[in-house]
Amino acid sequence: MPFLSQLIGHPADSVAVIDETGEHTYGELIEQARILSAVLKQQIEAERPFIAFLAGRDALSVVSLLAIWLADGIAVPLDPMMPVPEWEWRIRDVDANYLIYAPGKEGDANYLMQRCGIAIIKATGHEAAPPNLITLDQQKEAVVIYTSGTSRYPRGVVHTFGSIEAQVKTLCQAWNWSPEDRLLHVLPIAHIHGLVCGLLCTLAAGASCELMPSFKTESVWEQLASRRFSLFTAVPAIYQYMLDSWSKSTEQQQGNWQRGASALRLAIVGSSPLPPSVHNQWQKLTGKPLLTRYGLTEAGMVLSQQEHGERRPECLGSPLPGVSVRLVDESGNEVNGVGELEVRSPQMFKGYHGKDDLNQRVFDHGWFRTGDMAMLDHEQYRLLGKRSIDIIKTGGYRVSALEIEAMLDAHPGIRECAILGTPCDRLGEAICACVVPLSRHIDLKEVREWLCMEVASYKLPTKMTLLEQLPRTPLGKIDKQGLKRELSSPSQTFLT
Template identity: 30%
Template sequence: MTGAAEAPGEGVVGSGPITVGAARATLTAPGAAYELHEVVVAGKSVHCYRNAPPHLRAVFESTREYGDRDAVVYEDERLTYAQQYAAVARTATTLREGFGIGRGDRVVLAMRNLPEFVIAFWACQVIGAVAVPLNAWWTGQELAWAIADADPALAVMDGERWRRLRDAGFPMTGLPVVVTRAEEDLAGAIPWREIVPDHTGTGELPDCDIGPDDPATILYTSGTTGRPKGAVGTGRNHCSLLMAAGFQGEVGRLTQPSPPRREPSQPALLNPFPFFHIGGLSSMYLAGSGGVKQVLMYKWDTARALEICARERITNLAVVPTMLRRMLQGLAAETYDLSAVTAIGIGGAPGAAELSDAAAARFGSGVSINHGYGLTETTSSACQHNGASFAARPDSVGLPTPGTAIRIVTEDGTDRPAGAAGEIWVRGPQVVAGYWNDPAATATAFQDGWFRAGDIGALDQEGYLTVLDRAKDVIIRGGENVYPAEIEAVLHDHPAVQEAAVVGLPDHDLGEIVAAVVVPAGSAAVTGEELREHARRGLAAFKVPAVVVVRDAPLPRNATGKILKRLLREELAAAG
């Protein structure tokens, strides 16, 4: 198909022992570990991994073999794989027998990256329940809206999220809530210790019949026109991502021009990505599938991250460009032993290419730099590359993962030729089933098996994708997506505001910061700080504009009345 690319079987990149194309062809050949076969999913033919686990329960069952290895490290707390297995078995049994939760029931998880999240997530997968992670940075009102939308049978949260909901007036009746790490009176909530009093026992998982296309997660992604949308991920979606990650690791190993560093007996991952993002969630279950020690952070702190990397002998980093940039700056100022690092995954925001040389210079040529392209709706990476491939084409996001097809199309759906720009469409085993409770949005974004990513890109002759522009007006602040429409709606609620427009401004550290331009209503007087305070009451902190400009002149518009945000960006940049 013109303008569409599937994972090609040839294409010379780099100077490794074999070419990228040869490595991909070998790994996906009949009888090989990553062989593909055709499966009908929701009435559409999809190329899937023949050897993929059927669901995430099967992935968790395989973790039992890792026994006394460290599974999760958080501050001074450690859980071995045996302890994690026992805790998950006990939690899964309680969810089923104590709360009557079963296949298809939703369970909200609202907390920071804590060991309890890992246990509760796996417990959901064991009994076929749908895990619904909520953004831990949301306000109480945002959390309450998502809980009402998901209609869960149970909510598990930490004390901070519990306080936000209570302060927002969330009704504390009708929904069982389990709360962990809260010092105050829980006012009717169930303490986590009653669910998992300790981590002892051998543990047996409850029986459950789970299908590969059963929903496994609902991940809320910020909407361009208002409320977030819940992307419904299936077991097949997540297990396809797991296979794609293993496949890409093998491609990197086979094509790496320099010998990789020797890993310690147990690989260790620093996972600072929040679990409510597909990047953090997938890193969590990928770590489990490989018996990796996963080290959690409550929130990002560069000095703390460097200390953890040295102490825990971290081999794998999963970071956004802002985090890596800060780590490199910290390494320039202080001495830390990061000699165990063998791989760095950079995702979540633009900027990987500019950091690749600095990272290679600091960590050495034996360290693999990984990059790719994906969204919540594609269960993380739809394209990936690393090692020789990334070194040769750092401005590209790589080739489609096996079974994934990429189209570049015009506004009317016509395929574009190689090298020409257009909207990115994705099809494959990692594309989610649709949006929860939103058939209109699903019909718009998912068409005939294809997901319309909205981003602008181009495919070259060999099938490598380059992303040229982001979807609509999205701002990526430190790896977190911020959609102007949501912020503009909050600003318009202020009685002194007649017009409001939100744009992103370049920032060396965060990538972009949020800026708002406001026109007062009539003779009303309002300051930027007043509007920032107003925004804080209705928005998570990362969405609150860092810059608010109040102007008397109307906002610039085109002939059809659309605000010309490009001009606003130029004006703000010129003003400093």
């Protein structure tokens, strides 16, 4: 069933979204979106314009998104947590015609209007006759979602209404969404995980989601302690922060928080590799393992563990309904062992905005080249890392950075770590370990000796360094490109 038809079909008085201002029903969201779309239509001159909006975790952002679609526009969600120059870069990249802004953002909106020549429209305070609802053409572009920065510059990923609806349908089926579900939403709506896995699945299922305006570990725990929620989805870093907070809380808090988390039907994790220690701690705390999934901005969710199946921390699950995957070697030949993961499905994006040459390179006869190396492990896929940065070519060997990270993560004195390949005349690339310790009292020589018992000698880091924290992208992924730049500083010291 088309997405808008699903929305209209839900009971108008059912609660769809809860934010700082209160509860918002399906009927209210649709009515407000229709009014705002009428205002947009009065101002729109170009056919199918790009319309940017600040995609905060609030009902107004939901209204803005629906209004853009009802006005036959292409939505460009901007992350409110990003600095204004990042918004400006994205607006210029798609040559957006309009910007919808929320109350309190007049200063930023006027700045962007002057800098980019963009028309600005306030999201509230309008009176207009709402237009008739339209049918969304499956072939039309619906949204431009920017990648989270693992490439040098974010890429504008163009999804059609058809690809978005295919993603939502697949996830609602795989994760058994129902109108009784209630999601605690803590992820950025400007990214595929927060937009599709969180918000749009909620709306398609007729369920409800509570949008937290900002992430604070104690606030999240207190919400979960209410036992109102059946679903929670986050990146590994968020689960790590929550577990750290739990360990420092009072005995009474721990009991309340533990009971709340145990009441979840599903706690979903993805967007970056899951440290085994986080998986094990969460399972020990709640009695239930995290459900790992794998996806990309370009393809939506591709792999997922099953709700009632085996959930190993090192595995990503099997292909979701309607999704085909394969492993290929460097020549593009299908292989049974280790290879690059390629994907084909109705969920696939239309292309990168304004990058025709790149669009031709990333597809191979309909198969999308993810750049991720993987292997099949007992009917579940196991990620080995990005070909460009997580597969280290050292001394004639190919080493998975993720494998060594998983080993180091098990060390009792390490909070988190990152493994990189750095230029080396002798080996081609040297394996460098960046370690964030649980306390300052950690001996890297002892860590290396401990690791000697766990991995082959050619996988041992030849360089190690201590850091207070690892740089991250806006979605919480470790920013390894940024980390490489930090390590190139002459002041950085290493154990060699």
